[in-house]
Amino acid sequence: MSVETSTLLDGLNVDLAHEYQAIVMYNTYAAAVTGIHRKELQAFFLEEVADEFEHAKFLADKITALGGTPVTSPAEVRFTTDPREMLESVVKAESETVDRYVYRMKQAQEYGDYGLASTLDAMIADETRHKEESEKLLRGQWG
Ligand SMILES: [Fe+2]
Ligand SMILES: [Fe+2]
Numbered sequence: 001m002s003v004e005t006s007t008l009l010d011g012l013n014v015d016l017a018h019e020y021q022a023i024v025m026y027n028t029y030a031a032a033v034t035g036i037h038r039k040e041l042q043a044f045f046l047e048e049v050a051d052e053f054e055h056a057k058f059l060a061d062k063i064t065a066l067g068g069t070p071v072t073s074p075a076e077v078r079f080t081t082d083p084r085e086m087l088e089s090v091v092k093a094e095s096e097t098v099d100r101y102v103y104r105m106k107q108a109q110e111y112g113d114y115g116l117a118s119t120l121d122a123m124i125a126d127e128t129r130h131k132e133e134s135e136k137l138l139r140g141q142w143g
């Protein structure tokens with residue numbers, strides 16, 4: 001079964017909207033986080049933004065290389081000032097992103113773009129690290 005360019009482009013645009021979501025989420029949470037752990041959580045959130053921006057740059061570039069139009073709006077971000085809720089939202093978003101990239105990597109292989117598949121493989125490693133770090137923060141601070 002072969003993958004159409006338009007199908008791959010639709011998928012990559014979903015991925016891009018979620019990278020923009022991650023950027024907005026981390027930046028918003030860094031600004032809004034309250035409590036005794038504010039400083040360390042703020043630093044953690046801002047550190048993640050840099051990775052997500054690299055991912056967004058790559059995806060927008062790839063979409064235009066394949067002849068598509070990159071989306072310009074992020075997927076929705078849930079606002080909260082509660083650190084625990086922030087970390088839970090982060091773990092959920094990162095887990096869903098890992099699943100999305102595993103699927104997209106297989107799609108890229110079927111499509112025959114092994115360079116894309118290889119970059120997605122590296123992005124899976126980044127998102128897995130984000131997920132695991134957030135899980136550890138959740139565990140360490142609230143049991
Ligand atoms: Fe990302
Ligand atoms: Fe991430």
